Amino acid sequence: MVLFLGPLIQLSMDCPWELLDGLKVALDPRFWLLCLSDMRWLRNQVIAPLTEELVFRACMLPMLVPCTGLGPAVFTCPLFFGVAHFHHVIEQLRFRQGSTASIFLSAAFQFSYTAVFGAYTAFIFIRTGHLIGPVLCHSFCNYIGFPAICAALEHPQRLTVVFFYMLGMGLFLVLLHPMTDPAFFGYLPI
Structure with missing residues (x-):
């Protein structure tokens, strides 16, 4: 997820909801029932x-x-x-x-x-x-x-969004090996 830090920050800047509103929706069982009844959502998020x-x-x-x-x-x-x-x-x-x-x-x-x-x-x-x-x-x-890199470059808060895009890419590269260390996962050989 750290690679998508830029898009996530951009989404949070453009989203009209407050964090608490988003958490209420995410914790609402009716939201998940709606998702589970949507065949496209099931295909894209679960089956595929x-x-x-x-x-x-x-x-x-x-x-x-x-x-x-x-x-x-x-x-x-x-x-x-x-x-x-x-x-x-x-x-x-x-x-x-x-x-x-x-x-x-x-x-x-x-x-x-x-x-x-x-x-x-x-x-x-x-x-x-x-x-x-x-x-x-x-x-x-x-x-x-x-x-949406073009949208990030045209965003009203372009410098902040681009900073988080770059930070996300940097953190991704720095953390890739340490966070996938086989020692964390029981040294299961493939």
């Missing part, structure tokens, strides 16, 4: 993260490691993960959601960031030996989406 991380991290990655070695497997497996998201192209073409060129440009961008994200979750899975970390990261990233 669980099934995709199970397939690509828990099943595919351990099979690739003996064949390719650890490093190549961490970077090969996410390519399959990126390709698995090309179904969005078919949906966009079918429903004419943009020009063909813009749809394929969008698909190339989505492939790139899903492959990078896949390498990150593969790293987490390899380092921790647990699937819960990649699943929670996947669900969180599906919820937040790709950071």
Whole structure:
């Protein structure tokens, strides 16, 4: 979550709710019943993260490691993960959601960031030996989406927002290895 410090600060600045209001909603069982009855929410926050991380991290990655070695497997497996998201192209073409060129440009961008994200979750899975970390990261990233960097650069409090974007990236890089130390997770080998 620290990587998304900038977008989270930006969201908190632009949100009309007070913190207490947000906590009341988050603790309200009716809110969660509403979420659980929404098929898109279930797909994006529960089913896709669980099934995709199970397939690509828990099943595919351990099979690739003996064949390719650890490093190549961490970077090969996410390519399959990126390709698995090309179904969005078919949906966009079918429903004419943009020009063909813009749809394929969008698909190339989505492939790139899903492959990078896949390498990150593969790293987490390899380092921790647990699937819960990649699943929670996947669900969180599906919820937040790709950071709106252009909106951050145009924000009325641009310097503050950009500061937190940079702080988040710095903390992410500094904390990545220590927070995924296998000693915290029982040294479970993959």
